[in-house]
Amino acid sequence: GQQVMQIPQYQHVQEGEDFTTYCNSSTTLSNIQWYKQRPGGHPVFLIQLVKSGEVKKQKRLTFQFGEAKKNSSLHITATQTTDVGTYFCAGRSNYQLIWGAGTKLIIKP
Amino acid sequence: SAVISQKPSRDICQRGTSLTIQCQVDSQVTMMFWYRQQPGQSLTLIATANQGSEATYESGFVIDKFPISRPNLTFSTLTVSNMSPEDSSIYLCSVEEGLAGPGELFFGEGSRLTVL
Numbered sequence: 561g562q563q564v565m566q567i568p569q570y571q572h573v574q575e576g577e578d579f580t581t582y583c584n585s586s587t588t589l590s591n592i593q594w595y596k597q598r599p600g601g602h603p604v605f606l607i608q609l610v611k612s613g614e615v616k617k618q619k620r621l622t623f624q625f626g627e628a629k630k631n632s633s634l635h636i637t638a639t640q641t642t643d644v645g646t647y648f649c650a651g652r653s654n655y656q657l658i659w660g661a662g663t664k665l666i667i668k669p
Numbered sequence: 670s671a672v673i674s675q676k677p678s679r680d681i682c683q684r685g686t687s688l689t690i691q692c693q694v695d696s697q698v699t700m701m702f703w704y705r706q707q708p709g710q711s712l713t714l715i716a717t718a719n720q721g722s723e724a725t726y727e728s729g730f731v732i733d734k735f736p737i738s739r740p741n742l743t744f745s746t747l748t749v750s751n752m753s754p755e756d757s758s759i760y761l762c763s764v765e766e767g768l769a770g771p772g773e774l775f776f777g778e779g780s781r782l783t784v785l
Contacts, residue, residue, distance in 0.1 A: 593773055602761060603712065605773040648711065650774075657774070659711045 562587050564651045566660030574668050579636040581663035583649035591652045592625055592632045597662070598645040606634075641667055671696050675762050675777030682752055682784050689748045690780045692762030697742035702774070703735070704761040712761065718745045752784045 566583045573579050583592065591610045595603040607616055609625035609632060616623045622635045632651075636643055644667055649660040672695040682688050692701065701718040715735055716724040724737040738746045749756050762777040 595774075602776040602779050603774070605775065608773055657714070659713075661711045 562653055562656070562658050564649060564658045564660045566649055566663060568663055569661065570664045570666060572666045572668050573639050575641060576638050579639050579643070579665050580633060581647050581649075582631065582633045583651065583660045584631045585651045585653070585658070586630075587653050588629050589651040589653050590629075592629075593650045593652070593657070594623060594632075594634055595648045595650065596645050597648065601645075603648060636665075639665065639667060643667070671698065671764050671766060671775045673762060673764060673775060673777035675780055677780055678778060679781040680783070682782065684753055684784060686752055687748055687750045688752065688782060689746050690760055690762070692745045692747070692777055694743045694764055698764040698766075699742070700765055701739065701745045702763045702765070703737065703745075703747045704763060704776075706759045706761060706779070708758075715747070715760075718747075749782065752782075754784045757782060757784045 564583055564585045571579055591608055593608045594606040596606055597603045607623050609623055612629050613627045614625040620637045624633045632649055634647055644665055646662040646664045648662045650657050674693045676691050680688060703715040704712045705715055706712050714727045715730045716726045716737055718724045718737050718739040720739045720742050734750050736748045747760060759779045759781050761779045763774045765774055766772050
């Protein structure tokens with residue numbers, strides 16, 4: 561079946577370091593969405609990418625959608641403690657939303 | 670964006686019993702979705718609740734185990750029937766918003782269910 565692979569599963573960073581999570585789909589996607597889930601919370605929508613090669617920025621967060629519309633990445637510059645949580649990608653294919661496994665961002669004390 | 674109220678927020682239940690989770694949205698929405706999220710895992714779609722018709726279930730989920738009601742455009746319930754410890758999970762209600770076609774999902778706070 562259709563899958564969206566997301567790596568890494570966890571990433572430990574020092575505060576101030578950068579963080580990146582990657583998603584790769586087995587099929588071409590019509591769009592991809594990113595969500596953040598804080599510990600104990602529910603997923604919160606961050607952004608949707610639709611166009612091939614699209615890049616969008618939200619302050620320290622940069623989202624990219626690949627040229628083939630099969631992969632995407634989220635990069636956070638200079639992480640802060642408020643960035644802690646799990647980041648999920650969700651790719652849309654044939655009106656189905658396929659969720660990645662999530663990447664948990666952990667800030668080292 | 671839609672505001673979604675979900676209850677109960679958490680419950681501890683005995684094996685073999687059933688629990689109904691309610692989801693109330695502050696605006697009319699066409700489709701409501703029920704997800705399950707096991708600890709440390711991703712989201713798994715249980716079913717899509719359509720107003721005026723039966724819910725559409727995903728592979729691995731059946732109506733007898735997870736009956737869903739959708740009496741109007743702002744409300745839905747999910748029942749977890751004949752519970753076992755394997756049903757311990759967070760259950761999330763969500764709605765979709767988009768100006769043209771499928772858009773982003775908004776989630777309720779979730780119902781954390783523990784089955785003993």
